[in-house]
Amino acid sequence: MIKIFGQLRYHWQPDVSILVIYWSLSVIPIFVGLALMYESSDVPILVLSFFFLFMLLLGIGVHRYFTIYDNGILRIITANPFTPSKIEIASIRKVEVTKTSITLFFNGKTKGRTFCMRKWPKKYFVNDLARNDYFQGEVELVDNLLHIDYFATYYGDKDS
Known part of the structure; x- marks a missing residue:
């Protein structure tokens, strides 16, 4: 980050x-x-x-990174010029968080996109994405990682 x-x-x-x-x-x-x-x-x-x-x-x-803009746009920068780089945050249906990666599922698509991230950039990205006003989806924690301290924040209220 x-x-x-x-x-x-x-x-x-x-x-x-x-x-x-x-x-x-x-x-x-x-x-x-x-x-x-x-x-x-x-x-x-x-x-x-x-x-x-x-x-x-x-x-x-x-040169691979995410950027969250205030107007509800998630920009995915990648080396592939044929993938869409700007995605509306409101179109994200679900975010699956594992120990080493996150998977973004979009409305109308059954298959998600998986991105491997280190612990702290992943924590701050998921936190900023989940607290964004345009985000209407859900954050799901998989791999039985409930005992890790920074995942516990997603079981509380979204505003706290």
Whole structure:
């Protein structure tokens, strides 16, 4: 969770299988570049291009976040330009919270979108989303995580 230009950004990662595949593929160019640099005494342009490719994949990999706007819009920033990036908060039917991820279910769709998040960004994101005036859905806690302290707040009143 980072505050940039007055807006909070809640960082997420895709599903665990996609996450492992993506990061494994993104570090391959740096190792290939280091192996090529080890084989020669100078730094060829190929090594620099592999390093640039690694930096590009690194930038794309960490450029995934949510932003909640005051006018009832949830913006999902992802590397895929074909997914919708602006979603109305009122169209969220249910939010399932697990230990490592959240799943957003939208009105009219049976399948949800899963986003892996760390503990504290997830806590603040779900808290800010559930307390938003436009949110009409429900927050469901799964995986028997009722004993964790920050989940207990969702059994109380929404205004407290």
